[in-house]
Amino acid sequence: xxxLLDSNILIYSLNEDSELHDRSIEYLRKHDSYITLxxxxxxxxxxxxxxxxxxxxxxxxxxxxIDQIIKILPVLYPSEETYQILKKLIAKYKIKSxxxxxxxxxxxxxxYNVDQIATNNDSHFRKYKEVSTxxxxx
Numbered sequence: 705x706x707x708l709l710d711s712n713i714l715i716y717s718l719n720e721d722s723e724l725h726d727r728s729i730e731y732l733r734k735h736d737s738y739i740t741l742x743x744x745x746x747x748x749x750x751x752x753x754x755x756x757x758x759x760x761x762x763x764x765x766x767x768x769x770i771d772q773i774i775k776i777l778p779v780l781y782p783s784e785e786t787y788q789i790l791k792k793l794i795a796k797y798k799i800k801s802x803x804x805x806x807x808x809x810x811x812x813x814x815x816y817n818v819d820q821i822a823t824n825n826d827s828h829f830r831k832y833k834e835v836s837t838x839x840x841x842x
Contacts, residue, residue, distance in 0.1 A: 707739045710823030711746035740780045
């Protein structure tokens, strides 16, 4: 079964202050997984945010940290087909506002035949019948 990692797992793995840091690192080491370009941008946004991190990464250090992740996790990139799948998901699930970002991740999962997403926000993805969710922290 192919698994995609949601951004929150990547963020926990980079946030040494997180109570889920060690468990995220352990999950990353033990499981072959994928990420999307969307996960990369969400992770960058979060780890450089003063609102989310008491000691945020500098842009340079954030890129270095993400580059280390990309060395071990294959990145799935959007294509024209991704957009066609996204349009179908938007219509089927009546997606609005910020929910489009999770729908984009699901569209890439469908395109690349990735079966499940490992996430701490399983409620964000439960509505999508096309993929399954796994919360590695429960």
